[in-house]
Amino acid sequence: MMVEMFWTTVAALLTLAIFSFLYEDNPFYKIAEHIYVGSSAAFMFIYVLYFDLWPKLWTPFFSKLFHGNLSGITSSQWWLIIPTILSVMMLTRLLGHVAPQAMWISRWPIAFTVGVGSGLGITGTLQGILVPQINATFLPLWTSSILHTFNNWIIVFGTLTTLAYFYFSVEHKGVLGGMARAGIVFIMVGFGASFGYTVMARVSLLIGRVYFLVHNWLHLV
Amino acid sequence: MQREVPLFITFITGILLIIAFFVPPVSKLEETFLDWYSIVAGITLILGLDSLIIHHLRKIQWKKEGWVHSLALILSLNLTLLWGFWSWWKSGSPFAPSASFLLYFYTYVFIPLQATMFALLAFFIASAAFRAFRARSLEATLLLISATIVMLGRTPIGHKIHPFIPVLSDWVMNFPQLAAKRGIFLGIALGGIAFSLRVILGMERSYLR
Structure with missing residues (x-):
């Protein structure tokens, strides 16, 4: 009960801090705003890690690899080495401050994501928007x-x-x-x-x- | 080499996805590429976090204006990460109903902050509407009338003024609004397809900069 009360008060204070912006920009709002940005970024990271990277990369591939269970990795799971390499290449952008000449490496994974986005941009739009919307207009x-x-x-x-x-x-x-x-x-x-x-x-x-x-x-x- | 290979990767990936859509025997390729895409895009979040952290750490380091706010951001980011991982380890998942991350952080920090931020927009939208919604021309008058009908139709007071207002509000949403939205969606869809084709064929290269 006390825990609930404590957290309800935290939520109420954060709510009031955001609403205080209606009066004018003030330090309480600024603090709440920055807490929102920081916690949202971290929340998104945890979310993507748990729902995307863990079940799609760690569980089917790396957990088996690190436990030496190579025979447990199926042929389709070995293909996960490709997004792993692309991910590592993407992370070369982190070297931008120390080795800007290496940043071109990240263009390959960017090209892959752009290619997927464009391919789906055509098929997904055709299937999800264009055809159904035209179909619904034939009245x-x-x-x-x-x-x-x-x-x-x-x-x-x-x-x-x-x-x-x-x-x-x-x-x-x-x-x-x-x-x-x-x-x-x-x-x-x-x-x-x-x-x-x-x-x-x-x-x-x-x-x-x-x-x-x-x-x-x-x-x- | 630094430009040709990425152009080739984009071309091949885009074309393969289109083929996978139309040729059922290779349709699994679409699922595979989507999984790969979510892995690479997920890793990209690290770049975003890195950029955010470095920007604010520099502000703290050089005691620039608003460095205390940056400190709040860094602290909240790290605490959320630690809490998430701790909850994951303790409950087997940070999003389990019994996990403290979901029970307390999500319910009492994340949701209130997000909902209040969006609720705040109600005031700004109202003040913007007060300034913009002046019946100066036919177009502005139409905008004003349809917005008023929809807003009144979705409140009890609308029904009190006249029982027909909610019916009219539904009609505006279901027919003229739908027609305009459909026209805009079709335009966006056609534009999106044209743009995607330009990217796949290498005519649009702004992402290589």
Whole structure:
């Protein structure tokens, strides 16, 4: 119970320190901000180590290697030597202060990550965004319900005109100009709605923090 | 050699991933490359930590303005790392429900700091909106109206003003907003594919600098 109370007070003080920025920039906020950056960086490191490096590199390969269990390493696990080498090459960037001439070595793993990102950028975008979004836009423009028909028109017309607005290869004149002007109407409504949605999400977080202070910490409600 | 090999690696990796997507017998390659990617990207975090630590240690060493804040950062970073590893050793996992790292650090330090930082944005968004949302033109008026409808529709007061407001808010989110977002997503997707192709074919080389 005492431990809970202590940690609730820590959380409350950190919350108040961050909120103190609403008055003006001050040392309490600065300290809390730096604690946030430091602990987040360390948290991310622990997270990646535990969920990525440990199960994907240490357990299948290095733990067996260090225990001399070479026969336990399967042929597909031997391939893990490649990301290990790439990782070591990446770490040559740490030598940037003492041996900047060695930094080119890190370009190889960077090239690998860029290659994976680009390959997935094409296949993932095709599979995850382009095809499903186009598929969802092929809607019947004439249905038995007037409201349904109207809504389908809004989606098809809104999508096409928004795309027309972002098509800069041709000057926005004539039909394209008209479509682009209609597109900006949809874009503004969309941005406004997204903005309102974001504000409400932030406000609910704010309510959560205030509730934490008055309920969990001060027990006022 | 210093530029050609990385260009070749990018080309081969990108092309192999595309082939793996379309040719089922080699589809396992995608999974393998993703694992390798997460290993290399995970190791890259060490570079980020190194850069962060060195920057702040220098500030402390030379007693530059705000060095006390840097000290707080270094201390919190090291304490979190130590706590994480200790919890890992003690409970078998730093993220086990019984691990003190998850029970105390995550619940009482990380979550409050993160949630409060994002909650703080509510005030800044509101003040930015107050300045920006002036019905000076048709576009600004549309922005103002749709934002107001969505905000009112998601609060009890919106329903109190008129029961139709939440329905209208849902309609704005599900149709005009969706149409605009879909248009933007399609544009981003096409742009992303074009950019990825440029990278794979070696026309975009900014990452080699």
